[in-house]
Amino acid sequence: MEQMQVWWIGERHPGEAALDYLRLRLAQAFPAPAAIWTQAGRPEGAFDPRRKQWSSSRILSWLASAGPAGKVLGVTDVDLFVPILTFVFGEAQLGGRTAVVSSARLGHPVVHDERLVLSRLAKESVHEMGHVFGLLHCGVPGCVMGRSADVQDVDRKRVEPCPSCRERLAHGIREAI
Amino acid sequence: MNGSDVQVLVVDDEEIVRESLGGWLEKDGYKVSMLPEGRSAVERMKSGRWTVVLLDLKMPGMDGLQVLEEARKLQPDAAVIMMTAYATVDTAVTAMKLGAFDYLVKPFAPEELSLLMQKVIAQQSLVRDNAILRQELKKEYRFRDCVSKSPAMHRVFDLAQVAARSHSTILILGESGTGKEVLARTIHAESSRAEGAFVAVSCAALTETLLESELFGHERGAFTGAIARRKGKFELAHQGTLCLDEIGDISPKLQLDLLRVLEEHKIQRVGGNENIDVDVRVIAATNRDLKKAVAEGSFREDLFYRLNVIPVTLPPLRDRKEDIPLLTEHFLEQLGAEMSRRVQILPEAIAALLAYEWPGNVRELRNVLERGAVVAQNGIIRVADLGLGPPGEVPDTAGLGTLEGMERRHIALVLGHAGGNVSQAARLLAIDRVTLYNKMKKYQLNRDGEDVEQTPA
Numbered sequence: 001m002e003q004m005q006v007w008w009i010g011e012r013h014p015g016e017a018a019l020d021y022l023r024l025r026l027a028q029a030f031p032a033p034a035a036i037w038t039q040a041g042r043p044e045g046a047f048d049p050r051r052k053q054w055s056s057s058r059i060l061s062w063l064a065s066a067g068p069a070g071k072v073l074g075v076t077d078v079d080l081f082v083p084i085l086t087f088v089f090g091e092a093q094l095g096g097r098t099a100v101v102s103s104a105r106l107g108h109p110v111v112h113d114e115r116l117v118l119s120r121l122a123k124e125s126v127h128e129m130g131h132v133f134g135l136l137h138c139g140v141p142g143c144v145m146g147r148s149a150d151v152q153d154v155d156r157k158r159v160e161p162c163p164s165c166r167e168r169l170a171h172g173i174r175e176a177i
Numbered sequence: 178m179n180g181s182d183v184q185v186l187v188v189d190d191e192e193i194v195r196e197s198l199g200g201w202l203e204k205d206g207y208k209v210s211m212l213p214e215g216r217s218a219v220e221r222m223k224s225g226r227w228t229v230v231l232l233d234l235k236m237p238g239m240d241g242l243q244v245l246e247e248a249r250k251l252q253p254d255a256a257v258i259m260m261t262a263y264a265t266v267d268t269a270v271t272a273m274k275l276g277a278f279d280y281l282v283k284p285f286a287p288e289e290l291s292l293l294m295q296k297v298i299a300q301q302s303l304v305r306d307n308a309i310l311r312q313e314l315k316k317e318y319r320f321r322d323c324v325s326k327s328p329a330m331h332r333v334f335d336l337a338q339v340a341a342r343s344h345s346t347i348l349i350l351g352e353s354g355t356g357k358e359v360l361a362r363t364i365h366a367e368s369s370r371a372e373g374a375f376v377a378v379s380c381a382a383l384t385e386t387l388l389e390s391e392l393f394g395h396e397r398g399a400f401t402g403a404i405a406r407r408k409g410k411f412e413l414a415h416q417g418t419l420c421l422d423e424i425g426d427i428s429p430k431l432q433l434d435l436l437r438v439l440e441e442h443k444i445q446r447v448g449g450n451e452n453i454d455v456d457v458r459v460i461a462a463t464n465r466d467l468k469k470a471v472a473e474g475s476f477r478e479d480l481f482y483r484l485n486v487i488p489v490t491l492p493p494l495r496d497r498k499e500d501i502p503l504l505t506e507h508f509l510e511q512l513g514a515e516m517s518r519r520v521q522i523l524p525e526a527i528a529a530l531l532a533y534e535w536p537g538n539v540r541e542l543r544n545v546l547e548r549g550a551v552v553a554q555n556g557i558i559r560v561a562d563l564g565l566g567p568p569g570e571v572p573d574t575a576g577l578g579t580l581e582g583m584e585r586r587h588i589a590l591v592l593g594h595a596g597g598n599v600s601q602a603a604r605l606l607a608i609d610r611v612t613l614y615n616k617m618k619k620y621q622l623n624r625d626g627e628d629v630e631q632t633p634a
Contacts (some may be wrong), residue, residue, distance in 0.1 A: 033416070057193070057196070057197060069503065081284070082195050082197035082200075082201070083191070083193045083194050083197050083283075083284065084198045084201070084260075084283055084284050084285065084290075085197070085201070085284050085285060085286065085287050086284045086285065086286045087286075087287070087350055088287065091200075094200065094203060094204060095537070105335075131204060135204075136204055136206045137205045137206060142281070147204075147205060147291060148287075148289030149285070149290075149291040149292075150288050151289040157284050
């Protein structure tokens with residue numbers, strides 16, 4: 001089974017415990033082992049000086065070439081964007097190999113509760129990795145694959161996929177084998 | 178409406194925009210197609226059905242507003258969302274006036290796009306539900322090709338349904354243009370004779386001898402010009418239905434012949450001696466008061482009672498104006514299919530239709546709508562397109578033409594005014610219907626007073 005790698009690619013390190021928490025959440029949600037990739041690295045060519053934000057699409061390309069083999073989740077604290085949207089919490093290649101999430105907007109409005117931010121980051125990490133496993137957005141209330149347009153949406157979600165998404169995951173894995 | 182039922186077309190010249198927007202929408206389960214420019218988008222909209230079109234305003238070549246205009250014609254049910262990086266109030270207003278669902282200024286907040294898509298889907302589901310409801314309602318208001326929600330017409334439908342199952346002769350009474358032949362066809366289609374032929378004859382359009390030969394056929398040499406044996410309408414309608422329209426106008430001799438056929442179910446061809454068995458159900462129709470004609474002695478009483486087994490009276494359109502919107506929708510659907518484009522009508526034009534008295538009844542309504550559909554711009558019929566104003570003046574130069582030319586123009590004018598109601602036109606001209614039909618033939622005019630040669634087949 002292809003391993004999932006959690007890779008810190010941000011500015012201010014959240015601490016080993018935080019990354020380990022994300023790793024455990026991924027391992028619980030998906031039928032694949034998860035590990036932490038410790039090599040140092042910062043995305044190249046992804047910063048847009050005009051928007052003063054980081055292009056999540058370019059980070060995905062960089063992760064694919066600079067990162068480890070298998071599925072990779074880049075974790076950062078910089079502000080991410082896609083050209084049509086003012087910001088994104090994260091982005092993933094649907095059915096691909098790479099995903100990225102950021103905590104930059106998960107503390108909004110100003111929240112000093114790091115545990116709350118980490119819990120939101122875990123939900124968005126599982127969400128983006130769900131896309132890597134081929135899952136689409138889900139309309140089941142509370143499912144981690146529900147679309148989040150703001151932090152309130154994130155707070156309404158649980159950290160794991162709903163039974164039908166789990167069923168789709170199991171089916172997808174069977175097909176891949 | 179599920180995400181997978183929603184077809185989204187993204188049109189933007191920037192690849193990165195197409196990809197990020199397409200990717201965002203695909204993760205919601207929408208079926209997304211992406212195109213880089215306007216012209217190919219217009220081509221694409223000629224086939225398939227799109228729920229949402231996301232359209233960039235500024236593109237090289239055909240710009241977003243031009244594509245929007247085409248989209249409104251080709252995909253009127255699709256919600257078009259304009260996207261722009263250079264939002265000005267003017268272009269936004271223009272886009273909304275041209276029928277855009279909404280517009281977004283790039284880059285937009287994630288919740289803005291989410292909310293807008295939810296709004297579109299909700300609205301589209303509503304449109305679809307309404308269409309289904311309309312179809313359901315229409316079923317209730319229909320008796321095959323007859324459309325009505327008026328209680329009087331429903332009594333007619335009920336009676337016609339019962340009559341269809343019987344073998345009796347049916348007499349349909351009603352003014353010209355009320356749909357007597359349409360109802361006759363419907364009764365035939367509902368009857369056990371539906372597999373047989375439906376043959377209709379207008380008795381007023383022919384002289385006595387011609388009508389006789391038309392109905393009963395003739396043997397070779399029966400009269401000058403009878404170069405071969407010919408079967409009549411009764412024989413052609415064997416095991417089917419024969420609709421005799423304008424029955425009130427037939428001569429005393431033909432009244433007697435017809436009475437014999439109805440009693441004996443046998444005919445003789447003109448110039449022949451052989452009795453031919455015919456199994457025909459007769460549906461007679463007239464706009465005349467037959468009881469009055471019987472009292473005056475111009476119509477045989479015994480024939481009247483033979484025909485009047487099941488009388489069905491069609492009310493004039495002015496007495497069931499509640500049907501005008503329903504009939505309008507029905508005819509516009511028909512005309513749209515014939516013209517291969519969608520035809521719509523403004524509420525003000527419907528109001529004008531409701532205010533009119535309709536001397537030519539449903540046939541006149543159809544003619545008026547057909548005219549409207551032809552002259553309408555962008556497939557939308559406005560009040561002026563209906564031509565319901567007072568009839569135009571005869572040009573001054575008319576007095577300088579020939580007498581025949583003037584007669585032709587005057588008959589055309591009166592027929593146009595009567596909206597295809599030949600009886601009414603004949604009354605206005607103070608001549609009988611046969612004379613009017615003869616003059617129409619001579620001057621090559623149809624019921625609406627238009628030149629027959631110019632009328633498409």
